[in-house]
Amino acid sequence: DESVHQLLAIASFAEKMVIPAGCAVKVRDDAPLETCCIIGCGVTTGTGAAVNTADIQPGDSAAIIGCGGVGLSILQGAAIKGANPLIAIDPVLEKRELALSLGATHAIDPFNEDLKKTVREITGKGVQFAFEALGSMKTINDAYSILRPSGEAIIVGVASLHEKYELPVANLFAEKEFRGSVYGSSRPKRDLPLFVDWYMEGKLKLDEVITKRIKLEDVNQAFEEMSRGEGARSVIMFD
Numbered sequence: 540d541e542s543v544h545q546l547l548a549i550a551s552f553a554e555k556m557v558i559p560a561g562c563a564v565k566v567r568d569d570a571p572l573e574t575c576c577i578i579g580c581g582v583t584t585g586t587g588a589a590v591n592t593a594d595i596q597p598g599d600s601a602a603i604i605g606c607g608g609v610g611l612s613i614l615q616g617a618a619i620k621g622a623n624p625l626i627a628i629d630p631v632l633e634k635r636e637l638a639l640s641l642g643a644t645h646a647i648d649p650f651n652e653d654l655k656k657t658v659r660e661i662t663g664k665g666v667q668f669a670f671e672a673l674g675s676m677k678t679i680n681d682a683y684s685i686l687r688p689s690g691e692a693i694i695v696g697v698a699s700l701h702e703k704y705e706l707p708v709a710n711l712f713a714e715k716e717f718r719g720s721v722y723g724s725s726r727p728k729r730d731l732p733l734f735v736d737w738y739m740e741g742k743l744k745l746d747e748v749i750t751k752r753i754k755l756e757d758v759n760q761a762f763e764e765m766s767r768g769e770g771a772r773s774v775i776m777f778d
Contacts, residue, residue: 587723
C-alpha cells in the first residue's frame with residue numbers, strides 16, 4: 540500500500556475535490572473557468588503580493604526578479620496599481636518580451652547586464668519594491684541589492700526552508716527591509732472575485748500568460764518544460 544496525500548489538504552491535478560464549504564469562493568457565472576482557474580494559486584499569490592503585501596501606490600518604482608507565472612502576476616498587479624518604472628528581470632528573452640507586453644516599462648537580462656548598475660541607471664537610487672519570484676538565495680540577494688534606501692524586498696518565491704540568509708549589519712542603516720509574502724497576503728473571499736472581475740474587465744491578462752493547454756497525461760512533460768524555464772503557465776484540460 541502507498542499513502543496518497545493531497546497538496547495543501549485540497550487536491551492536485553484533480554477534476555473534482557472535496558473541501559469544507561467555508562473554503563469555497565463564488566465567482567461570477569460568466570467567468571471562463573478554463574482560464575480563471577489560474578487565479579486560484581499563482582495569480583493570487585503574485586497579484587496579491589503587489590496589491591496587498593506591498594500596497595503599491597502610483598509612481599512607486601518596482602522590479603520583479605523571475606517572470607514565470609507568479610512573477611508575471613506580480614508585474615500585472617504592480618502595473619494595475621500604477622508602479623513606474625516597472626522593471627522585469629529574467630534571462631529568457633521570450634519572458635522579457637511577454638513582461639513588456641503586460642506592462643513592464645523596462646526589461647533586464649541579468650545574465651548579460653550588470654543588474655545593480657542597470658537598475659540604478661533607470662531609477663536613480665534603486666527601486667522602492669523588489670519582488671523575488673524564483674526561490675533562490677542568489678536572487679533573494681539580488682532583490683536586496685537593487686533597493687533604494689528604505690526600500691522593501693518582498694520574497695514570494697520559496698527557497699529551501701533550511702537555507703539561512705546572512706545580512707551585514709551595516710546594511711541595516713539604509714533602512715532596507717525584507718518581507719515575506721504568503722499567498723499574496725490575500726483574503727480569498729474578497730480577492731478572488733476581484734481578480735476575476737479585473738480579468739473580465741481586461742485589466743488582468745490571463746490568456747496571454749497561459750502558454751499551453753495540456754492533457755493530464757502530458758503533465759510530466761510540462762514539468763520538464765517548466766524546469767527549463769519554458770513558458771509561463773500550463774492549464775490541464777479534462778475532456
